[in-house]
Amino acid sequence: MATPTGPLSIPVSSAAAISEQATYRKVAWRLTPLLLLCYVVAYLDRVNVGFAKLQMAADLQLSDAVYGFGAGVFFLGYFLFEVPSNLILHRVGARVWIARIMITWGLVSMLTMFVRTPGMFFLMRFLLGVAEAGFFPGVILYLTYWYPASRRGMTTAWLVTAVALSGLIGGPLSGWLLTALDGVNQWHGWQWLFLVEGLPSVLIGLLVLGKLDERIETARWLSDEEKLLLLDNLRADAEAKTQTSVRMVFTNPRVWLISLIHFLFVMGLYGVGFWLPTLIKGTGVADALTIGLLSAIPFGAAVVVMLAAAKHADIRRERRRHVAGSALAGALGLLLAVLWADHTALAMCALTLATAGIITTLPLFWCLPTAFLGGAAAAAGIAFINAIGNLAGFLGPYAVGWLKEATHSSAPAMYLLAACMALGAVLALALPARLVDR
Incomplete structure (x- = not known):
């Protein structure tokens, strides 16, 4: 085994290496x-409208296209306020700003219970996006204050398990709330x-x-040596990053390419995320609680696959092929979901593959931009990439709803999402290895 080296390439003892591992375990x-808990309730409040639709569509007379637009308009508010929010976080600090985000989005989510018309539905979804803007890129930025690139893959994976856990927990919970209450x-x-799923965001915001x-400097639970x-x-990691101004971020071709990759992956993520309950219902399952329980299966599998892939990527210090492989698995699952749409068991296998593949791209993807952006450029760059990508959060659900309504079939929409995942895989492989594989 090669002798471990410290951050300045000075050989250190095995005892010191163990101490470093113990220190990062302590940080983790x-x-x-806490961050995982925050993101679980964030993602749940973002996509629980997919379960609400099972009753809400009939009560408010929402067509598939209208619902798709309302589900996606969240991301217009998110897009407009994403970069300013992350720059504010970089200036005022993560504690106050993340708490502010969580409390306001929890309140908006709870108030959505009072919508009566499609217009009110659109407004509340837009305001929810404004309230939540900057949360995920803010947390990604926050992790760069604690972890070098070589350790960020697994850490980000643990954070992004919130997407899967929110589905694992939220599916059965949402199904139960729809029927029992x-x-x-x-x-x-x-x-x-x-109401019930919005309240935890406010309480956890106060906890944050x-x-x-x-x-690191203000953490009382760390010793001076740690x-x-x-x-x-972090200083050694910063030497490998691009030192650039905030303004230059917006003209950097690599930032635009990574933004496009994220856009394509988010098309798949929210195309499935907002429509998974409806897709399961389309296989012949009518009961809301059963739909909720079945929807937990893909997300449970995604947790296992995501953590395994992120650990392997960190060990190999290779990102691009892991991202591409996950995206292609997601695309294959979407295609099989069309082929097996009339068979609940087979369709669930396909949707599990699709969900696991798509969600696994997320932590692997966010290792790409954070490997070469630092400081204020990282704050602006991460927010910009997330904002551009999340425009697909508007387009994806709306496109699925429009295609489903226009063709009276889910197949064209699934083909579109599969194509987006496959193209994202190809573009990820086009990134220079020396830039992102660390």
């Missing part, structure tokens, strides 16, 4: 559970869904305000 146990206090099940540490080790690793 301190930061990851329907009619209680003369409210529909979908109204209770927004009291518990989240801003940076702080020095972590800071030295």
Whole structure:
């Protein structure tokens, strides 16, 4: 085994290497559970409208196209305020700004229970996007304050398991709320869904305000030696990053290419995320609770696959092929979901492959831009990439709804999403290995 080296390429003892591993484990146990909890409720509040649709569409007379537009308009608000929000976070600190984001989006999500018309539905979805803008790129930026690129893949994977966990937990919970509370206090099940699932965001936002540490230097639970080790690793990592201004980020061709890749992957993510309950229903399953339980299966598989892929990518220090392979698996799953649409068991196998492949691209993808952007450029670049990518969060659900309504079939929409995932895989392989494989 090669002798481990420190951040400045100075040989260190095996005891020191063990100490470094223990230090990062300590950081992970301190930061990851809270951030993971934040993202679970964030993603749940973002996509629970997919379950609400099972009742809400009939109550509010929403067509598939209207629902798709309303589900996606969230991302227009998100897009407009993404970069400003992340720059504010970089200036005022993660603790206050992430708490502010969580509390406001929780309140907006809860108020969605009172919508009565398509216009009100569009407005609340837009305001939810404005409230949540900057959360995910802010957390990704926050991780760069603690971890070098070589350790960020697995850390990001643990964070992004929130996407899968929110489906694993939220599916059965949403199905139960729709059936068990329907009619209680003369409210529909979908109204209770927004109320019950929005409240945790407010409470956890208050927890963030009291518990989240801003940076290494202010963490009282780290010793001076541990702080020095972590800071030295970050300094060494910074030397490999592109030093550029915020303005130059927006003219950097590589940033635009990575933004396009993210756009294509998000097309697949939210195309499936917002429509998974409807796709399962289309296989012949009618009961909302059963749909919720079945929807947990793809997300449970995604947790296992994502963590395994991220660990392997960190060990190999290779990102591009892992990203491409995951995206192609997602595309294959979408195609098989069309082929097996009339068979619930086979369709669930296909949707599990699609969901696991698509979600696994996320933590692997975010290792690409954070490998070469640092400082204020990272704050602006990460937010910009996420904002451009999340425009697909508007286009994806709307395109699925429009195609489904126009063709009376889910097949064309699944073909579109599969093509997006495949193209994203090809473009990921086009990135220079020396830039991102660290």
